[in-house]
Amino acid sequence: MPTPTDTPAQVIGACPHDCPDTCSLVTTVAGGTAIKVQGNPAHTHTGGVLCAKVSKYTERTYHAERVLQPLKRSGPKGSGRFVPVSWDEALSDIAARLHAIARREPEAVLPYSYAGTMGLVQGESMDRRFFHQLGASLLDRTICASAGGEALAATYGGKLGMRMEFFAESRLIIIWGSNSIASNLHFWRYAQEAKRNGARLVCIDPRRSETAEKCHEHLQLLPGTDAALALALMHELIANDWLDHDYIARHTLGWEPLRARALQWPPERAAQVCGLPVEQIRQLARDYGTTTPAAIRLNYGMQRVRGGGNAVRAIACLPALVGAWRHRAGGLLLSSSGAQPFARARLQMPQLLGDRRPRTINMSTIGDALLHEGGGRFGPRIEAIVVYNSNPVAVAPESAKVAAGFAREDLFTVVIEHFMTDTADHADYVLPATTQLEHWDIHGSYGHTDVLLNRPAIAPRGQARSNAAVFRALAAHMARHDAAFAAPHFQESDEALCRTAVAQTAIDFEELLQQGFARIPLPEAPFADGGFATPSGKCEFDSSALAALGVNTVPDHLPNHEPPTDRHPLAMISPPARNFLNSSFVNVASLQRMESRPLLELHPDDAAARGIADGDRVRVFNDRGEHVCHASLNGRARKGVVVGLGIWWRKLGENGTNVNQLTHQQLTDIGRGPCFYDCAVQVTRMAG
Numbered sequence: 001m002p003t004p005t006d007t008p009a010q011v012i013g014a015c016p017h018d019c020p021d022t023c024s025l026v027t028t029v030a031g032g033t034a035i036k037v038q039g040n041p042a043h044t045h046t047g048g049v050l051c052a053k054v055s056k057y058t059e060r061t062y063h064a065e066r067v068l069q070p071l072k073r074s075g076p077k078g079s080g081r082f083v084p085v086s087w088d089e090a091l092s093d094i095a096a097r098l099h100a101i102a103r104r105e106p107e108a109v110l111p112y113s114y115a116g117t118m119g120l121v122q123g124e125s126m127d128r129r130f131f132h133q134l135g136a137s138l139l140d141r142t143i144c145a146s147a148g149g150e151a152l153a154a155t156y157g158g159k160l161g162m163r164m165e166f167f168a169e170s171r172l173i174i175i176w177g178s179n180s181i182a183s184n185l186h187f188w189r190y191a192q193e194a195k196r197n198g199a200r201l202v203c204i205d206p207r208r209s210e211t212a213e214k215c216h217e218h219l220q221l222l223p224g225t226d227a228a229l230a231l232a233l234m235h236e237l238i239a240n241d242w243l244d245h246d247y248i249a250r251h252t253l254g255w256e257p258l259r260a261r262a263l264q265w266p267p268e269r270a271a272q273v274c275g276l277p278v279e280q281i282r283q284l285a286r287d288y289g290t291t292t293p294a295a296i297r298l299n300y301g302m303q304r305v306r307g308g309g310n311a312v313r314a315i316a317c318l319p320a321l322v323g324a325w326r327h328r329a330g331g332l333l334l335s336s337s338g339a340q341p342f343a344r345a346r347l348q349m350p351q352l353l354g355d356r357r358p359r360t361i362n363m364s365t366i367g368d369a370l371l372h373e374g375g376g377r378f379g380p381r382i383e384a385i386v387v388y389n390s391n392p393v394a395v396a397p398e399s400a401k402v403a404a405g406f407a408r409e410d411l412f413t414v415v416i417e418h419f420m421t422d423t424a425d426h427a428d429y430v431l432p433a434t435t436q437l438e439h440w441d442i443h444g445s446y447g448h449t450d451v452l453l454n455r456p457a458i459a460p461r462g463q464a465r466s467n468a469a470v471f472r473a474l475a476a477h478m479a480r481h482d483a484a485f486a487a488p489h490f491q492e493s494d495e496a497l498c499r500t501a502v503a504q505t506a507i508d509f510e511e512l513l514q515q516g517f518a519r520i521p522l523p524e525a526p527f528a529d530g531g532f533a534t535p536s537g538k539c540e541f542d543s544s545a546l547a548a549l550g551v552n553t554v555p556d557h558l559p560n561h562e563p564p565t566d567r568h569p570l571a572m573i574s575p576p577a578r579n580f581l582n583s584s585f586v587n588v589a590s591l592q593r594m595e596s597r598p599l600l601e602l603h604p605d606d607a608a609a610r611g612i613a614d615g616d617r618v619r620v621f622n623d624r625g626e627h628v629c630h631a632s633l634n635g636r637a638r639k640g641v642v643v644g645l646g647i648w649w650r651k652l653g654e655n656g657t658n659v660n661q662l663t664h665q666q667l668t669d670i671g672r673g674p675c676f677y678d679c680a681v682q683v684t685r686m687a688g
């Protein structure tokens with residue numbers, strides 16, 4: 001840790017946010033205060049550039065509303081009334097409460113965390129050890145990527161794909177279900193380089209996003225119809241024999257059934273389902289079948305629908321059909337996280353469970369789980385929940401139920417946070433967490449393939465503690481009730497945990513200490529000569545692993561759970577706003593100003609049919625609830641689809657809701673994921 005000094009020092013860190021770019025940060029510190037956070041020019045993928053959000057990281061860190069001391073609830077649940085208490089008082093009481101529940105029914109305790117920080121130490125180390133020792137319920141962390149992730153694993157054997165940097169050499173780039181400019185800015189820089197070298201850029205997205213408008217071609221399809229489009233592309237590849245027969249024969253499994261499936265999808269049929277001009281589909285097939293190298297940047301935006309897993313599988317088959325994998329600038333990238341070398345089991349210590357096998361709760365149905373809906377399916381009622389790195393009351397689907405669950409007076413709730421989020425408002429105890437400038441951590445990426453170290457740049461603000469420090473201290477208090485918590489693995493420091501994460505891997509910790517990042521040694525073209533990590537060693541068009549799960553083994557188009565109806569005739573998607581990171585940064589004034597207020601983008605025809613003008617107050621509703629916001633006729637929404645940009649805090653919404661008031665808890669075909677973009681609504685104009 002740097003000692004306070006008047007000479008500015010520069011500390012190398014890593015961006016902690018749930019973003020595929022995992023930038024290397026340089027924080028300038030003077031007199032113990034962080035002055036500014038910039039992109040590290042020495043790190044190739046960062047290239048000295050940060051997004052607008054993290055450029056404001058000091059504004060977030062020194063925010064006047066940071067929680068800087070432990071707080072105890074003093075009013076009714078959800079009232080947001082708290083009084084300060086000492087760490088010792090808070091932790092003694094929390095340990096006693098958790099112990100009392102756990103000695104009777106350990107599964108009644110539930111940890112709830114996601115990717116507020118992606119760091120291994122602050123995200124999945126001491127916390128996991130603590131809950132494993134307790135025997136608490138396990139959490140199925142499905143809220144973002146599990147449909148696509150498991151679909152990709154069924155097809156390729158893991159979350160692997162093209163290296164991000166080689167997109168710069170591609171001749172055709174299909175950006176599929178991703179607003180790269182908003183959510184993957186450093187990939188967009190490579191795509192721009194390719195464009196300058198003559199590459200064609202195509203975007204597939206129901207919304208005319210910032211990215212779509214900068215591509216040569218935009219296929220503005222209906223949400224949840226990507227598999228139909230992919231199958232029609234295959235149909236055309238077959239019909240015109242734009243196939244790499246040698247690659248198919250040597251490196252794929254199940255070509256005959258996939259071929260039969262694709263032949264059921266002539267472009268005319270897909271055009272109807274997708275709401276696209278048939279010629280646009282034919283043109284894309286021609287481009288894809290005749291351009292080498294061709295690359296697909298698939299992202300998680302398109303898998304938040306019922307058939308999201310099948311859609312990812314259908315798209316993931318395309319590169320093998322044309323042999324795109326033969327070239328390092330060809331293939332597909334959804335996630336590169338499978339390349340991370342970390343010793344996760346050494347951090348999380350699942351062996352602390354012993355022979356206990358706790359039930360697993362799906363985080364995407366936390367509303368039902370807390371309300372104990374589904375009865376026996378969930379087992380014992382959840383009596384205590386410990387939330388960190390997540391804001392479920394704002395981000396989980398069907399939030400009326402999530403909020404009602406968190407409002408249960410009999411639920412003991414601990415929230416470790418930077419701010420009084422919608423979730424923290426419902427806590428019994430709020431514990432102050434450090435930000436990335438204040439703690440150690442180590443990071444992999446799901447976009448590029450480097451490992452980064454985050455060094456603390458400043459001392460913790462107020463009484464804030466890192467997540468790992470909180471769980472160390474909690475374990476020490478638990479040890480008064482249960483000696484198992486006195487074991488040395490509950491005392492490992494944050495810096496030591498960083499070393500444990502890369503112990504016995506190809507990553508040299510000294511290199512990380514010196515320059516802040518290190519490269520994972522990897523082949524340039526992962527599947528040039530096959531070598532898929534599937535059971536067959538091939539790209540599995542037909543997946544035996546899925547057969548065991550009762551899922552169709554050859555990808556197909558599955559219609560949405562909620563197709564539009566007469567009562568709810570508009571499909572709603574709710575992708576992230578550019579200047580927020582999920583529900584993080586929503587309270588940073590300069591960024592909030594850029595996003596103005598909760599908006600619903602509508603197509604001018606859909607607006608006119610409802611007498612709605614730009615800026616009007618509107619009521620968006622379905623049978624689950626209503627959300628009040630303002631109409632935006634900015635030309636981004638297609639007919640029949642509305643876009644509610646996320647994810648505002650509920651308490652900042654006009655009627656105390658956000659878009660998740662409207663979303664439902666049904667799950668994806670593969671991976672048990674949420675279906676945020678598979679949602680039907682109606683919209684009306686409101687007075688005033």
Ligand SMILES: Nc1nc2c(c(=O)[nH]1)N[C@H]1C(S)=C(S)[C@@H](COP(=O)(O)OP(=O)(O)OC[C@H]3O[C@@H](n4cnc5c(=O)[nH]c(N)nc54)[C@H](O)[C@@H]3O)O[C@H]1N2
Binds near residue numbers: 020176182183
């Ligand atoms: N600025 C910013 N960056 C972020 C985030 C953020 O909140 N803000 N969130 C981060 C996180 S957690 C994640 S998971 C990633 C997500 O990264 P991406 O998956 O790239 O997500 P988005 O940028 O939301 O892009 C999703 C796009 O998919 C479109 N879409 C919606 N439904 C469909 C569909 O059915 N088919 C197709 N083809 N497209 C569809 C949306 O209109 C949107 O433009 O981004 C990360 N980066």
Ligand SMILES: Nc1nc2c(c(=O)[nH]1)N[C@H]1C(S)=C(S)[C@@H](COP(=O)(O)OP(=O)(O)OC[C@H]3O[C@@H](n4cnc5c(=O)[nH]c(N)nc54)[C@H](O)[C@@H]3O)O[C@H]1N2
Binds near residue numbers: 396575
């Ligand atoms: N309608 C709709 N809903 C969505 C989505 C959507 O596109 N549409 N996107 C979904 C996706 S992709 C995702 S990934 C989820 C994201 O959901 P979450 O993972 O819950 O992400 P955030 O909303 O950013 O909340 C993270 C919280 O962690 C806190 N935090 C950050 N760092 C630390 C730390 O070091 N310690 C502690 N204790 N806390 C910390 C932050 O202050 C923040 O409040 O939301 C999902 N919800």
Ligand code: SF4
Binds near residue numbers: 017186
């Ligand atoms: S949010 Fe993404 S683009 Fe922004 S600094 Fe972090 S890693 Fe880089």
Ligand SMILES: [Mo]
Binds near residue numbers: 145
């Ligand atoms: Mo996500």
